[in-house]
Amino acid sequence: MTAHLEKYLNLLLFSVRGVHFGIDAEQALETAAYDGEGADDLLWFHEELEFAMTSAVYAAPTIITVGTRGGRQYRVIIDAMEDIAEYSWQDIRPFPAIMEPFTMRNGIWGILPRNGRMTLLVDFIRLFNGKPRRHRI
Amino acid sequence: MASSDIPLKSDLILEELKLRQRTREIVDVEEERVKVIIFTCGANRYAFYGGDVREFLPTCDISWVPGLPDYLPGLINVRGDIESVIDIRHFLGEERRDRFAGLIAMAVRDDFRSGVMIDSIEDVVDIPVSAIKAPLATLNGAARDLVLGELEHGGGLVALLDIGKLGAKISL
Numbered sequence: 293m294t295a296h297l298e299k300y301l302n303l304l305l306f307s308v309r310g311v312h313f314g315i316d317a318e319q320a321l322e323t324a325a326y327d328g329e330g331a332d333d334l335l336w337f338h339e340e341l342e343f344a345m346t347s348a349v350y351a352a353p354t355i356i357t358v359g360t361r362g363g364r365q366y367r368v369i370i371d372a373m374e375d376i377a378e379y380s381w382q383d384i385r386p387f388p389a390i391m392e393p394f395t396m397r398n399g400i401w402g403i404l405p406r407n408g409r410m411t412l413l414v415d416f417i418r419l420f421n422g423k424p425r426r427h428r429i
Numbered sequence: 430m431a432s433s434d435i436p437l438k439s440d441l442i443l444e445e446l447k448l449r450q451r452t453r454e455i456v457d458v459e460e461e462r463v464k465v466i467i468f469t470c471g472a473n474r475y476a477f478y479g480g481d482v483r484e485f486l487p488t489c490d491i492s493w494v495p496g497l498p499d500y501l502p503g504l505i506n507v508r509g510d511i512e513s514v515i516d517i518r519h520f521l522g523e524e525r526r527d528r529f530a531g532l533i534a535m536a537v538r539d540d541f542r543s544g545v546m547i548d549s550i551e552d553v554v555d556i557p558v559s560a561i562k563a564p565l566a567t568l569n570g571a572a573r574d575l576v577l578g579e580l581e582h583g584g585g586l587v588a589l590l591d592i593g594k595l596g597a598k599i600s601l
Binding site: 311343387390395398409410412 | 540541542596599600
């Protein structure tokens with residue numbers, strides 16, 4: 293199965309509240325600046341990942357439209373979009389076994405150590421399929 | 430006494446040597462020893478078997494990960510290996526602090542492997558296995574699940590913790 297997959301992953305990198313994240317760029321169909329609109333279908337990234345925050349202040353919010361299996365789309369507000377870059381699979385590490393059951397519930401499946409910090413890799417398809425959401429398109 | 434009845438000097442020596450050897454073996458068996466690491470965590474002292482701890486790491490950045498329970502504060506990078514960190518105070522009923530300035534013990538037992546937050550190392554000692562006593566029934570309820578036994582050190586009792594039980598508790 294894995295032999296059919298490419299050895300590189302194109303990652304869209306961003307951060308929310310100082311935590312660095314990456315998603316497969318193929319899952320981001322579109323990006324747009326967030327202008328403060330209050331549409332019901334907009335999902336805040338920190339809420340989807342159940343960050344325990346009293347308040348979320350996004351410095352440079354961006355809406356990414358995420359395509360998932362079955363053609364469904366979700367609009368998620370992320371923060372501090374940094375880069376889209378290609379990384380080898382060999383640079384990605386799985387989570388330690390005792391953490392994986394917890395992280396997988398939020399679609400966080402791997403770790404990319406880079407620039408002296410850890411970037412958490414999120415699979416939006418896993419995230420949105422894994423549990424019921426309050427706001428869906 | 431006929432000269433043939435007199436034991437050979439070499440036989441006497443050999444017999445004595447074998448006796449001493451047997452005595453030493455008996456002593457060795459009786460004095461089987463084990464290395465334990467005594468550390469502080471919160472207000473109390475605890476111990477791990479030395480064989481369960483690969484190394485101690487100085488305070489380092491722990492990368493927080495969303496969705497983890499309180500007792501898993503995040504990840505550390507140990508020379509390129511990504512390791513989990515356990516805040517053992519949660520299981521010991523010790524008071525938790527926002528700011529961690531202690532050490533991380535890299536614990537490894539069978540398939541279980543993780544960093545464990547401790548405050549400081551107090552001592553590393555070889556003790557006879559017999560010095561490890563069954564835990565007191567009055568032991569703190571939160572810690573009791575992890576305790577293998579108790580040993581006396583520095584004029585007080587120290588709870589010897591079982592890394593395997595810690596791993597099993599988290600994997601539940």
